[in-house]
Amino acid sequence: MDLLSNPLPFIVTTLAVTLAIYLIKFIGRGSPEKKKRYHPIGGTIFNQLLNFHRLHDYMTDLAKKYKTYRLLNLSRSEVYTADPANIEYVLKTNFANYGKGWYHHSHLTDLLGDGIFTVDGEKWRHQRKTSSYEFSTKMLRDFSSVVFRSIAVKLAQIVSESASSNQTIEIQELFIKSTLDSVFKVVLGVELDSMCGTNEEGSQFCNAFDEASEITLYRYVDIFWKIKKILNIGSEAKLRDNVKQIDRFIYKLIRSKTGQVHKSKNDSSMKKEDILSSTLTWFFYMMCKHPLIQEKIAQEVKEATKLKENSSFNELANSITEEALNKMQYLHATLTETLRLYPAVPVDSKFCFSDDTLPDGFCVRKGDLVAYQPYAMGRMKSIWGDDAEEFRPERWLNEDGVFQQESPFKLTAFQAGPRICLGKEFAYRQMKIFSAVLIVSHIFKLSDEQKAVNYKTMLTLHIDGGLHIRASHRIGAEKSYSASVQQASTNSIMISQTQLSDKNPLAHVMEPGS
């Protein structure tokens, strides 16, 4: 899986084939094409490989230089843009001309089937319509909040135990498991409990799903993946095994729940579990780097929830009502600032269906990939001003401390236009509940201030090696919170049995392939 361990044969082959294809293409081009103007060439896939360990920063440097540029890949140009006008055009104005196409479909379909993430046209429209309705219901909102609170209590217990025993904790893994547990509970009504490790099958499923996602994303940089798939070797053999394991687990679940839920493995929310957990991990990294911001959030949560001294984790979680969440404007701004600088999907591309001209006057060809770049855009002074690279949640607040939206074509972390993320509101609610419970009860620090924290280059922005933190109980809270751990654990089980049972609002729309 590690491209960097022996990149030479890959680089030489790639370079030779890229040059050959481009010579053929440019020599063979007829005279009418000469009038068309194409964005400047920023580099080739070869340059990307040489800068693989810092790929998003390398591409940010290029975006600062050109705003929109081309990278020469094996069979096509890839156009990378950080220009909000171009992005609005691709994602909204000429939406019909840009989509997943056969290119993304072929990469994603083994894991995600013909779900909403992999298709265009009528198939997409139908799923979008059904899912939009479901995401907008009050019932889903209320039910998911109950689940998030109950899982936040479990998270707080784990963190509290690490604080009491003065142990460090790797929080990225914990967030991945807790968000997957939430999705299972909200969508299927099942306790996966991978976070506490009490359900071995659940944990195995969790690992298989993680590895399958990683290999699926790896296909985008592995030019040999189709051959490996045909021969069933290497990463592709692993992917096949993982998908089988995922299928077995999900179908067993379906059989045991027949009459209550009918569901396929292609559920949209599962793919999102690592996106949400990436975001939470970077948020906690920012909290460790900015202790004053952490304090401000703790204060805001206390005021919004009217939290009493000696509250248990359970009481704390239950005090995070819709009304309290709406009052947490600073927390909302801080999460948004995290997404601006550390977007979970750092770059996302669309397949161009027919020749076109972007608003900046440059052309793209049928078959090109056109990518918008949330990571690079978050660092551009032309978009965010001179302090673009500073972490400053206040930029999102007006003088009354109320959160102000920005154009979705500037903050592109959730995509924009007709295919804007359907789970945005759902994701904010989950992230706010988890972080409010954790920050009001604990203080977070990096376990090793000297150790560099970097992303691992993949399609989602994970922290390489995870985030190792040390938590301590907040002053005055130690006695009350740790004393309440025992009681909270009993209470949280009571929550799951009484409030959660038979109330799964998604159960009636769960059809295979939805």
Ligand code: HEM
């Ligand atoms: C911080 C968390 C999240 C971020 C940053 C995020 C970001 C995104 C992005 C960039 C896309 C476009 C991807 C593409 O081109 O296919 C997307 C699509 C989508 N997201 Fe999210 N997402 C988040 C959480 C969630 C959650 C929790 C759910 C569901 C529970 C969700 C549901 C969806 C769906 C259904 C789509 C597909 C929309 C369509 O193609 O019409 N997202 N999201």
